[in-house]
Amino acid sequence: xxxxxxxxxxxxxxxxxxxxxxxxxxxxxxxxxxxxxxxxxxxxxxxxxxxxxxxxxxxxxxxxxxxxxxxxxxxxxxxxxxxxxxxxxxxxxxxxxxxxxxxxxxxxxxxxxxxxxxxxxxxxxxxxxxxxxxxxxxxxxxxxxxxxxxxxxxxxxxxxxxxxxxxxxxxxxxxxxxxxxxxxxxxxxxxxxxxxxxxxxxxxxxxxxxxxxxxxxxxxxxxxxxxxxxxxxxxxxxxxxxxxxxxxxxxxxxxxxxxxxxxxxxxxxxxxxxxxxxxxxxxxxxxxxxxxxxxxxxxxxxxxxxxxxxxxxxxxxxxxxxxx
Amino acid sequence: xxxxxxxxxxxxxxxxxxxxxxxxxxxxxxxxxxxxxxxxxxxxxxxxxxxxxxxxxxxxxxxxxxxxxxxxxxxxxxxxxxxxxxxxxxxxxxxxxxxxxxxxxxxxxxxxxxxxxxxxxxxxxxxxxxxxxxxxxxxxxxxxxxxxxxxxxxxxxxxxxxxxxxxxxxxxxxxxxxxxxxxxxxxxxxxxxxxxxxxxxxxxxxxxxxxxxxxxxxxxxxxxxxxxxxxxxxxxxxxxxxxxxxxxxxxxxxxxxxxxxxxxxxxxxxxxxxxxxxxxxxxxxxxxxxxxxxxxxxxxxxxxxxxxxxxxxxxxxxxxxxxx
Numbered sequence: 001x002x003x004x005x006x007x008x009x010x011x012x013x014x015x016x017x018x019x020x021x022x023x024x025x026x027x028x029x030x031x032x033x034x035x036x037x038x039x040x041x042x043x044x045x046x047x048x049x050x051x052x053x054x055x056x057x058x059x060x061x062x063x064x065x066x067x068x069x070x071x072x073x074x075x076x077x078x079x080x081x082x083x084x085x086x087x088x089x090x091x092x093x094x095x096x097x098x099x100x101x102x103x104x105x106x107x108x109x110x111x112x113x114x115x116x117x118x119x120x121x122x123x124x125x126x127x128x129x130x131x132x133x134x135x136x137x138x139x140x141x142x143x144x145x146x147x148x149x150x151x152x153x154x155x156x157x158x159x160x161x162x163x164x165x166x167x168x169x170x171x172x173x174x175x176x177x178x179x180x181x182x183x184x185x186x187x188x189x190x191x192x193x194x195x196x197x198x199x200x201x202x203x204x205x206x207x208x209x210x211x212x213x214x215x216x217x218x219x220x221x222x223x224x225x226x227x228x229x230x231x232x233x234x235x236x237x238x239x240x241x242x243x244x245x246x247x248x249x250x251x252x253x254x255x256x257x258x259x260x261x262x263x264x265x266x267x268x269x270x271x272x273x274x275x276x277x278x279x280x281x282x283x284x285x286x287x288x289x290x291x292x293x294x295x296x297x298x299x300x301x302x303x304x305x306x307x308x309x310x311x312x313x314x315x316x317x318x319x320x321x322x323x324x
Numbered sequence: 325x326x327x328x329x330x331x332x333x334x335x336x337x338x339x340x341x342x343x344x345x346x347x348x349x350x351x352x353x354x355x356x357x358x359x360x361x362x363x364x365x366x367x368x369x370x371x372x373x374x375x376x377x378x379x380x381x382x383x384x385x386x387x388x389x390x391x392x393x394x395x396x397x398x399x400x401x402x403x404x405x406x407x408x409x410x411x412x413x414x415x416x417x418x419x420x421x422x423x424x425x426x427x428x429x430x431x432x433x434x435x436x437x438x439x440x441x442x443x444x445x446x447x448x449x450x451x452x453x454x455x456x457x458x459x460x461x462x463x464x465x466x467x468x469x470x471x472x473x474x475x476x477x478x479x480x481x482x483x484x485x486x487x488x489x490x491x492x493x494x495x496x497x498x499x500x501x502x503x504x505x506x507x508x509x510x511x512x513x514x515x516x517x518x519x520x521x522x523x524x525x526x527x528x529x530x531x532x533x534x535x536x537x538x539x540x541x542x543x544x545x546x547x548x549x550x551x552x553x554x555x556x557x558x559x560x561x562x563x564x565x566x567x568x569x570x571x572x573x574x575x576x577x578x579x580x581x582x583x584x585x586x587x588x589x590x591x592x593x594x595x596x597x598x599x600x601x602x603x604x605x606x607x608x609x610x611x612x613x614x615x616x617x618x619x620x621x622x623x624x625x626x627x628x629x630x631x632x633x634x635x636x637x638x639x640x641x642x643x644x645x646x647x648x
Contacts, residue, residue, distance in 0.1 A: 033355075053603055316600060316645070
């Protein structure tokens with residue numbers, strides 16, 4: 001039985017299939033969108049898996065639903081709690097709301113207003129912290145002690161990893177003959193889920209974890225062979241500031257092909273170009289994959305590449321290409 | 325055989341089926357997206373047919389492809405020409421580019437930069453005119469005389485109407501049990517196509533033509549029982565400034581349920597709310613249907629309502645909620 005303490009090494013494709021069956025009545029099978037323009041620009045065939053089109057606007061509903069709906073009734077009664085830069089917070093609130101249980105979240109005070117608003121709209125309760133890993137872990141300890149809710153870590157939790165793994169599980173059914181999948185990496189939940197699914201079902205597909213240069217702890221960890229964590233990196237890709245943990249490091253170390261990075265300017269350019277040509281509203285974090293593909297054209301040209309658009313919760317009054 | 329002179333009264337569902345077969349290799353079957361949030365807000369079940377996700381970002385590729393690929397080789401050699409506020413211009417350029425024939429377009433100098441850029445990217449040639457119906461018809465006469473290309477009117481052309489009709493033809497396959505369809509109305513091409521398809525295949529489905537108050541010539545025509553045309557209305561919904569013509573008036577008069585209108589502020593609010601909750605990039609024109617549904621809640625509550633999101637070509641540096 002899967003719980004918060006299950007080790008990453010023991011996760012199998014059966015856990016992914018069980019997660020898929022558990023959550024499929026709650027989350028959407030998101031569409032895969034194409035753009036001839038972006039294909040020409042990159043020389044690749046790009047398949048955009050649009051998780052921004054989930055009701056709550058993020059792939060994180062997959063992991064959140066798998067954790068929330070996997071709880072027995074006794075545990076569920078006390079609710080769930082977490083700390084998150086935003087999308088896990090609002091996704092867990094949304095999932096808890098569907099089950100009718102409480103949800104307490106700790107969020108950095110600098111999180112996008114759109115994400116804070118969504119947590120409240122879905123019935124979650126926010127406690128704010130400073131924008132550093134140390135502050136949020138400290139504030140979270142207090143909140144958890146006060147509420148007694150089940151802690152659902154935003155990415156290091158095996159229930160969450162198995163939920164996120166259903167995204168590439170769907171993608172494999174939607175697109176044949178993929179050569180590579182590129183997803184952004186922050187704490188590594190999406191990438192770990194991608195590794196779990198692909199290493200079992202399509203082991204020849206390359207897996208790229210795309211990261212902002214300004215928060216390149218995963219790239220440095222990948223090179224160094226051990227986890228390197230930064231406390232408070234600053235990047236426009238607000239969803240990608242957190243460090244790897246032991247469960248996600250397991251997948252990154254063993255299954256990721258490479259961890260390419262992109263600059264702030266490259267990320268904002270890729271974001272704007274996707275809004276313009278794919279015509280979906282997505283976050284800066286979701287633009288990092290296209291940014292690294294544009295930057296490493298030779299590596300991806302001629303390939304069929306899946307790109308996970310991870311989220312679409314963005315402050316429409318403060319778009320990064322308009323920043324002064 | 326369908327040509328530019330075929331009368332609206334003689335169009336049948338077989339013309340729509342022929343158009344569908346002609347264009348289906350060129351245009352996308354666009355997805356139908358949902359939003360629980362917008363369903364709750366309106367009390368209806370909304371099915372958003374996302375024509376903004378066509379490669380060229382507008383439903384107008386349907387009519388343009390039907391016209392361009394229906395030409396015999398002799399006519400095609402001289403190319404095509406048109407006047408348009410933007411999306412027909414860029415869609416005709418795109419379709420002509422796919423067939424490898426020239427395309428000349430007359431556009432108001434005030435058209436969004438994104439739309440002018442797209443025409444040029446697709447290989448079309450632009451001649452600018454003043455933003456009035458009289459100016460564009462006058463400038464167009466000169467351009468057509470100089471090039472000799474086949475005139476493909478942006479909406480009054482029966483080939484165009486049959487192409488646009490394929491949108492609701494697809495929608496009927498994608499969504500069962502629709503009670504109503506709401507689409508924006510400018511010159512009436514999309515609405516005419518919708519009427520042509522639904523009156524034949526689903527005659528009980530209500531058809532609403534949503535229009536900006538500031539360019540409400542179709543609403544006034546509908547009430548008066550004859551075409552009323554304004555020369556140069558001003559609205560944020562830049563795609564909806566043109567007047568009805570005889571072929572589209574035929575469909576509006578005979579098959580449209582009503583022509584509700586929305587204010588500029590209501591349109592911009594509906595646009596922003598769709599970007600935020602449906603997370604697609606769409607034009608102000610495409611927001612008019614949701615604006616009239618929000619304004620006439622009682623008329624739509626409890627119903628299954630198809631909404632055509634007509635286009636997504638918008639200047640990302642000049643979003644209307646940011647206008648000073």
